[in-house]
Every structure is written in structure tokens, then in C-alpha cells.
Amino acid sequence: MTEFVIKIEDLCKSFGDHHVLDHFDLSLIRGENLVVLGKSGSGKSVLIKCIIGLIEPDHGKIQVLGQDILTLDQTDLDHIRVKVAFLFQSNALYDSMTVRENLEFPLRRHSFQLSAEEVDDMVMEALQNVGLEHTVDMMPAELSGGMRKRIALARTLILKPEIILYDEPTTGLDPITSVEIITLINKIQEKYKTSSMIITHDMKCVKMVAQRIAMLIDGKCYAIGTYDELSTSTDEKISAFFD
Amino acid sequence: MLVPKAGLKSFLNETGETFRFALRFFQQGFRPRYEVEEFVRQCFVIGYQSLPLVALTAFIIGLVLTMQLRPSMVNYGVEVQIPAMVGIAIVREIGPILTALIFAGKIGSSIGAELGSMKVTEQIDAMEVSGTNPFKYLVVTRTLAATMMLPILVILADAISLFGSYLAVNLYETLTFGLFFKKVFDNLAYIDVIPAFIKTFFFGFAVGIIGCYKGYHSKKGTEGVGLSANSSVVVSSVLIFIIDLIAVQIAELFQ
Ligand SMILES: Nc1ncnc2c1ncn2[C@@H]1O[C@H](COP(=O)(O)OP(=O)(O)O)[C@@H](O)[C@H]1O
Ligand SMILES: [Mg+2]
Numbered sequence: 165m166t167e168f169v170i171k172i173e174d175l176c177k178s179f180g181d182h183h184v185l186d187h188f189d190l191s192l193i194r195g196e197n198l199v200v201l202g203k204s205g206s207g208k209s210v211l212i213k214c215i216i217g218l219i220e221p222d223h224g225k226i227q228v229l230g231q232d233i234l235t236l237d238q239t240d241l242d243h244i245r246v247k248v249a250f251l252f253q254s255n256a257l258y259d260s261m262t263v264r265e266n267l268e269f270p271l272r273r274h275s276f277q278l279s280a281e282e283v284d285d286m287v288m289e290a291l292q293n294v295g296l297e298h299t300v301d302m303m304p305a306e307l308s309g310g311m312r313k314r315i316a317l318a319r320t321l322i323l324k325p326e327i328i329l330y331d332e333p334t335t336g337l338d339p340i341t342s343v344e345i346i347t348l349i350n351k352i353q354e355k356y357k358t359s360s361m362i363i364t365h366d367m368k369c370v371k372m373v374a375q376r377i378a379m380l381i382d383g384k385c386y387a388i389g390t391y392d393e394l395s396t397s398t399d400e401k402i403s404a405f406f407d
Numbered sequence: 408m409l410v411p412k413a414g415l416k417s418f419l420n421e422t423g424e425t426f427r428f429a430l431r432f433f434q435q436g437f438r439p440r441y442e443v444e445e446f447v448r449q450c451f452v453i454g455y456q457s458l459p460l461v462a463l464t465a466f467i468i469g470l471v472l473t474m475q476l477r478p479s480m481v482n483y484g485v486e487v488q489i490p491a492m493v494g495i496a497i498v499r500e501i502g503p504i505l506t507a508l509i510f511a512g513k514i515g516s517s518i519g520a521e522l523g524s525m526k527v528t529e530q531i532d533a534m535e536v537s538g539t540n541p542f543k544y545l546v547v548t549r550t551l552a553a554t555m556m557l558p559i560l561v562i563l564a565d566a567i568s569l570f571g572s573y574l575a576v577n578l579y580e581t582l583t584f585g586l587f588f589k590k591v592f593d594n595l596a597y598i599d600v601i602p603a604f605i606k607t608f609f610f611g612f613a614v615g616i617i618g619c620y621k622g623y624h625s626k627k628g629t630e631g632v633g634l635s636a637n638s639s640v641v642v643s644s645v646l647i648f649i650i651d652l653i654a655v656q657i658a659e660l661f662q
Contacts, residue, residue, distance in 0.1 A: 213532075216536045217536075218532055218535065218536060241538075242538035242539075242540075243538070244538075245535075245536055245537065245538035246537075246538045248536075249537075250533075250536040252529050252532070252533060254528060254529050256528060256529040256530050256532065256533035257530075257533075258525075258530055258533070258534075259528070259530070260521075269534070269537070269539065270537035270538070270539055273440065273537075273538075273539040273540075274538065274539075319537075323537070323538075
């Protein structure tokens with residue numbers, strides 16, 4: 165039986181009279197890598213921010229791990245947010261803190277019972293996952309773009325999330341670094357058995373990670389399928405992405 | 408007519424939002440988890456950042472005020488009253504308001520810019536989605552630190568100002584340190600000191616909460632950050648004068 169970890173129904177969001185999301189439906193199955201594909205400005209970030217409760221939709225229903233996040237109070241929402249990690253397009257590293265402090269920040273505020281050594285071990289484990297143990301005492305500003313992305317990924321992993329939402333994980337990176345990040349995404353999914361929703365317009369990324377692809381076009385989930393199914397589609401709006 | 412009307416509406420809107428933001432401070436600030444470490448760090452940063460400028464200004468004001476008062480006092484033959492007069496002026500008004508305005512310029516803008524840039528680079532959102540409370544970590548600590556540090560700075564500024572005044576008096580005549588301060592304090596009653604001290608907590612709170620509010624609601628882009636820093640200073644300075652005006656009225660009631 166397929167278990168849905170995220171279930172979005174009839175989601176609508178407008179800014180003024182600009183309908184960004186227009187009756188959008190989508191579900192994320194436990195353990196899968198789902199890519200949401202859409203062109204720049206199509207509302208991908210808005211969608212993913214609705215899921216985590218950063219943007220309040222005008223209409224619709226969003227269930228995350230069986231709970232309707234739009235009706236939760238702050239405490240319950242925070243509980244869900246621990247289980248759902250979010251990788252920002254801009255990384256959003258805390259630039260006044262070292263890498264270690266960045267990783268400790270969520271940890272110290274959720275796992276009070278941890279000793280200093282345990283916190284340290286978890287920080288090092290998260291850094292090991294992304295291969296950047298040596299940067300632990302550096303400031304984010306001293307790191308390259310690819311390294312920053314990996315640290316941001318390590319920070320999302322530190323609370324051992326069940327679901328990871330990636331907002332354009334390869335945008336702005338060079339092709340080689342992009343492949344490294346994609347490989348890392350796959351490795352993490354295998355190791356921790358997370359469910360991932362990856363938002364992108366980078367076709368190389370799509371090809372390497374996607375088990376299913378949802379096309380976000382005109383604010384709707386226009387089509388959904390595997391890479392092979394969609395790449396052979398004769399629909400102009402879909403095939404435009406696969407040229 | 409359209410522009411002033413729209414302006415008034417957005418002004419009232421903004422005022423309401425600021426009050427709600429301040430209310431949130433009282434709702435969330437006194438419930439665990441307490442961000443003690445960050446609060447202590449902010450106290451240090453805020454005090455350290457503003458102390459040099461506050462000290463320098465206070466010293467010069469004390470010195471200059473005394474020198475400029477002197478000719479008229481001599482004219483009336485009451486130059487012995489200089490310490491008493493300067494003492495009242497500094498402790499009741501000049502010390503608090505001047506320190507608060509410098510504080511607004513220095514700390515208001517730096518809080519506004521810091522939180523503003525955290526907002527536009529999505530760092531505040533990142534705290535939010537990791538299920539931690541950015542309001543507690545950023546706003547409560549900074550506002551509380553500003554509220555606690557400004558009164559301390561004002562006391563220091565008063566002392567430095569009076570010392571400046573003591574030096575200025577001694578440019579013209581010889582007055583011992585002990586006698587100068589005896590003259591100052593003989594003329595100061597609790598009713599002069601206490602209200603002046605209490606209002607500085609409100610000044611500090613105003614600077615902290617406005618800086619945080621402006622930063623927290625910064626518009627996207629680098630321009631937004633500059634705007635946040637700038638309007639923090641403007642709004643908190645105006646608020647300081649308004650609070651001062653109210654404080655004087657209230658103090659009058661007890662006189
Ligand atoms: N806070 C906002 N206020 C107004 N418009 C917004 C806001 N956030 C996003 N939009 C608009 O929504 C549309 C989709 O944005 P976004 O989801 O960021 O696109 P992308 O698919 O590139 O991530 C854009 O046209 C953008 O202008
Ligand atoms: Mg985006």
C-alpha cells in the first residue's frame with residue numbers, strides 16, 4: 165500500500181490578481197524522490213513554502229505526516245517542522261555563526277537532554293555526510309557556493325528529518341558541483357530512507373534523482389509521471405522542458 | 408488629498424502592527440525557553456558598541472554647557488550655583504535624552520540592519536522552519552538587552568558629564584571634586600532622579616522593539632535593509648521625544 169507523507173489538495177495562492185497556484189494537487193509517497201518541475205517564476209518556491217507553513221495559502225488543504233498543517237497551533241507546527249527539513253534556494257546559513265553553531269542551533273533547541281559530547285558527535289556526523297568535517301570552525305562567508313550548499317544540507321539533516329524539501333538545490337552552482345550535490349541527495353535518501361520533494365528546472369538534476377516528476381504549469385499540477393513517460397510526451401508544454 | 412489620506416492610513420496601519428509586535432514581546436518573552444546566552448551576548452555587544460560615543464558626547468556636553476552658562480551666571484552674580492544648575496539639567500534631561508538619541512542612532516540602526524539582512528537572506532525563515540522560535544532568539548533578547556543597557560549607559564553618561572562640568576568650573580576657579588559633587592547632590596531630590604531614571608527603561612525598550620520590528624519586516628533586497636536601519640533610527644528618535652514629553656507630565660503630577 166502506498167503511504168502518503170504529504171498530501172496537497174486544491175491549493176490556491178494569489179498575490180494581488182496574480183494567481184500563482186491555482187487548484188494545485190500533489191502527493192508525496194513515503195520513501196520516494198519526487199521532482200517538481202516548473203519554469204522560473206512559476207510558483208515552485210511558493211508551493212514549497214506553503215507546505216512548511218511559511219506562506220499561508222488562500223485556499224486548499226495540506227496534510228503533512230497525517231496532520232493538516234493549516235489548522236495546527238504553533239507548538240504542533242514546530243513538531244512537524246522538526247520532521248520536515250527545508251533546504252533554501254539561498255541556503256540561508258546564519259552568517260554571524262560558525263558552521264558548528266549553525267548546525268547546533270536547531271539541535272540545542274529541540275534535544276535538551278543531549279550532552280555536549282553527543283551534540284558534538286551529531287554535528288560531526290552531519291558534516292561527515294556531506295564530506296566537510298574540516299570546515300567546522302569556519303564562518304559561512306569563508307566557504308564556496310557548493311560548500312555552503314552542503315553545509316545547509318548538513319544543517320537540515322541534523323534533526324534526522326523524515327521528509328526533505330529541496331528548493332532548487334543546484335541553481336547557481338557549476339555543473340560539476342551540481343552533480344556532487346545531486347549525488348549527495350541520492351546518498352542521503354538511501355542512507356536515511358527519507359522522502360524528498362525536489363524543486364528544480366535543472367534537467368540533469370531531474371534525470372539523476374527523479375522517481376516521479378510533477379509538472380507545475382499555470383499554477384496547476386499539469387502532468388505527473390516518470391522521466392521516460394514525460395520525455396516522450398507529445399504535449400508541447402511538457403516537451404518544452406525535455407528538449 | 409489622495410496622498411495624505413493614503414499616508415495616514417499606512418501610518419495608522421504601521422502603528423497598529425508595531426503595537427502588536429510589542430505585545431508579542433510580552434506574550435513570548437517571559438515563557439521558557441529562555442535564550443540566556445544570547446541575551447548576555449547582546450547586552451555586551453550593545454553596551455560595548457555605544458559606550459565610546461556616549462562617553463565622549465557626555466563629557467563634551469558637560470564641559471561646554473558649563474562654559475557657556477558661566478558668563479550669564481557671573482552677570483547675575485550666582486556663579487556658585489553652576490554645579491547645582493548643571494546637575495539638574497544633566498540628570499533630569501540632557502543625560503537621558505542625549506544618551507537615548509545616540510543609542511537610537513547606534514543601536515537602533517544596527518539592530519534594524521542586522522535583522523533586516525537576516526530577513527532578506529531568509530535566515531529568519533530558516534529558524535522558523537527548523538521549529539525554533541526566531542522571535543525569542545532575535546527580538547526578545549535584543550529588546551530586553553536594549554531596555555536593560557540604556558539605563559546603565561545613562562548613569563555612566565550623567566557621571567561623565569558632571570565630571571566634564573567639574574573640569575570646566577576649574578578652568579576659572581578652584582573648586583574641589585568633593586565640594587563640586589556635594590553642591591550637585593544637595594540640589595537633587597529623589598523626585599528629580601527617579602522619574603529620569605525610570606523613563607530611560609522606556610527609551611531603551613522603544614529603541615530595541617522598533618529596531619527589531621523594522622528589521623523583522625524588512626522589504627526584499629539590499630535597499631530594504633538600508634531602509635530598515637534608517638527608519639529604525641527615525642521612528643525610535645521620535646518615540647523617545649514623545650515618551651519624554653509624557654514622562655514630564657507624569658512627573659509633574661507627583662511634584
Ligand atoms: N511575497 C510575495 N509577494 C508577491 N509576489 C510574490 C511573493 N512571493 C512570490 N511572488 C510571486 O510569485 C511568483 C512565483 O514565485 P516563486 O515561487 O518564487 O517562483 P519560482 O518558481 O521561480 O520559485 C512570482 O511571479 C513572484 O513574483
Ligand atoms: Mg524559487
